[in-house]
Amino acid sequence: MADSVRTQGLFKRFGEQVAVGGVDLVVPKGSFAGLVGPNGAGKTTTLSMITGLLRPDGGVVLVDGVDVWQDPVVVKAGIGVLPEGLRLFERLSGRELLSYNGQLRGIPKAEVERRAGELLKVMDLTEAADKLVVDYSTGMRKKIGLAAALLHNPAVLFLDEPFEGVDPVSANTLVEVLRRYTASGSTVVFSSHVMDLVERLCDWVSVMNRGRIVAQGPLAEVRGERGLNQAFLDLVGVRNGGGEEDGLSWLGAARS
Ligand SMILES: Nc1ncnc2c1ncn2[C@@H]1O[C@H](COP(=O)(O)OP(=O)(O)OP(=O)(O)O)[C@@H](O)[C@H]1O
Numbered sequence: 001m002a003d004s005v006r007t008q009g010l011f012k013r014f015g016e017q018v019a020v021g022g023v024d025l026v027v028p029k030g031s032f033a034g035l036v037g038p039n040g041a042g043k044t045t046t047l048s049m050i051t052g053l054l055r056p057d058g059g060v061v062l063v064d065g066v067d068v069w070q071d072p073v074v075v076k077a078g079i080g081v082l083p084e085g086l087r088l089f090e091r092l093s094g095r096e097l098l099s100y101n102g103q104l105r106g107i108p109k110a111e112v113e114r115r116a117g118e119l120l121k122v123m124d125l126t127e128a129a130d131k132l133v134v135d136y137s138t139g140m141r142k143k144i145g146l147a148a149a150l151l152h153n154p155a156v157l158f159l160d161e162p163f164e165g166v167d168p169v170s171a172n173t174l175v176e177v178l179r180r181y182t183a184s185g186s187t188v189v190f191s192s193h194v195m196d197l198v199e200r201l202c203d204w205v206s207v208m209n210r211g212r213i214v215a216q217g218p219l220a221e222v223r224g225e226r227g228l229n230q231a232f233l234d235l236v237g238v239r240n241g242g243g244e245e246d247g248l249s250w251l252g253a254a255r256s
Contacts, residue, residue, distance in 0.1 A: 003062070004029040004156050004187040005050060010059035012045050019045040021211035022059070027189055027204060029064075032182045034198035034219075035191040037208030038236050043191040044084050044160055046208070050189075051081045051158050063156060077105075080149035084160035086141060090134035094125055094144045097133055098151055105152040112151070119147040122177055124170070138165035146174060150181070157181065159190035163197060175201060199228040209236040 005027040012020040020042040027033045037043050048054035050061050052072045061068040068075045089097055095116060102112030120129045123143040128136065133144060142162060149157060157178075163171050178201070182188050192198050198205060198219075205222045207215040214235045215222050223231050 002029045006062045008060045011057050013057055018211050023213055025206055030185045031187055031204040032202050033189045033204040034202035035206050036198055041208040042211040043208055047158055047160050052076055078155045080154035080157040082145045082149045082159040082162055086145045088133050093130045093132055095129040101148045101151050115151055123147050139167050139170040142166050156187045162190055195229040207235050
């Protein structure tokens, strides 16, 4: 199977701190892929370099065989991104935001309106379509951000923590939309800490720890017999157990 995303020796340092220390990420075409790792593992930095938002110090990123940093315009035309800490044009309504994104992508106006209407409906945002984005809740912002990322029908969709702050009903809506999207052969790569969700959704997993990939492959292979959560703990190592030897003996102790 062809790769949708492949990085070779991807490297990024912030001062003394090596955030990404030689990552070889592989995502086969048509995968629903999860990028998991503990806080600070380097997931956001990796996704930012893959999507052309942050210049790597070293290494190569190929999306559908095209080098992101040699041909950024070609790659960016074919991908959708829901970045971390999503910054949106707050003074536009949801509908205006989609319309603006559609125009930036060069989609004919009538087609943008049709797609925007359908996306707003699927995301359950029709009622809020004419409200300013600044007044949207966290979950609504994720949904309008996803709608904006899907509007031009990208071949690959990158989502950084798409389910954070999203209620279960909205999460279900996002999942349904993404499942439909991958069923047609498109690729999703998303980062998450929520192992249950990754186990339920993904057919491919890459596990990062301390700036490196420590396991990668089909979900069944990475998870083995032990379940993804246990596999994750085994791979990244249980750090502080929160036992008395770690301090905190005062916490919950009798108060005078
Ligand atoms: N702009 C920056 N300047 C300095 N250090 C940074 C910067 N961005 C990231 N880092 C550092 O790089 C490392 C990786 O961070 P990154 O945000 O990629 O991790 P992550 O896996 O996405 O974490 P989380 O799950 O908490 O979002 C961390 O140690 C972080 O402090």
